[in-house]
Amino acid sequence: MSISSLEQVRNQVVSCTKCDLCKTRNNSVPGKGNHNAEIIFVGEAPGRSEDKIGEPFVGPAGKKLSDALEYAGISRESVYITNVVKCRPPNNRVPSQAEKESCRNYLESEIALIKPKVICIMGNTAYQSILGGKNITKERGKFVKKDGKLYFLTVHPAAIIYNQKLMDSLKNDMKKLVNEIKKM
Ligand code: URA
Numbered sequence: 001m002s003i004s005s006l007e008q009v010r011n012q013v014v015s016c017t018k019c020d021l022c023k024t025r026n027n028s029v030p031g032k033g034n035h036n037a038e039i040i041f042v043g044e045a046p047g048r049s050e051d052k053i054g055e056p057f058v059g060p061a062g063k064k065l066s067d068a069l070e071y072a073g074i075s076r077e078s079v080y081i082t083n084v085v086k087c088r089p090p091n092n093r094v095p096s097q098a099e100k101e102s103c104r105n106y107l108e109s110e111i112a113l114i115k116p117k118v119i120c121i122m123g124n125t126a127y128q129s130i131l132g133g134k135n136i137t138k139e140r141g142k143f144v145k146k147d148g149k150l151y152f153l154t155v156h157p158a159a160i161i162y163n164q165k166l167m168d169s170l171k172n173d174m175k176k177l178v179n180e181i182k183k184m
């Protein structure tokens, strides 16, 4: 079934019961941001703060992301931010294959409706789920073309909380991303 507007995606996500994560969530977390964005950022799944508020990347990882975007001169309002899975897995465990598959249609609809220039993949869960990739720390900073879509790979902002050195990686990647987008 196709979804024809972002409003419809939001409404379906908010009341979705397609996988068991609906039983433990407080709020589902639809994507948020500019509906004409040139860049869509894709994380893994909501964490504690996101589950509480119902918006993506509003906790500590979100702060890292905001800082890196600001460093590169990208405003959060100009982009669209979402996750592979829209409900928080208990204790922030990695979402299962079944959960990712249940939720897949929402991300696909967000991408199809916004038609961004670039889909920025943050971290291994999104990398594996969208491109079948494995080692984002090795592949980060690269563009990948697949099925007529352009992807850019970077680290997950939450990884920076455990390894401060990755902040430079994220900042440098964001600079590279804006510079390349300006040329498109
Ligand atoms: N981590 C994610 O992957 N997504 C969020 O929205 C917040 C933290």
Ligand code: SF4
Pocket: 013, 016, 017, 018, 019, 020, 021, 022, 028, 085, 086, 087, 099, 102, 103
């Ligand atoms: Fe639905 Fe996705 Fe939430 Fe599962 S994670 S209940 S598929 S919105």
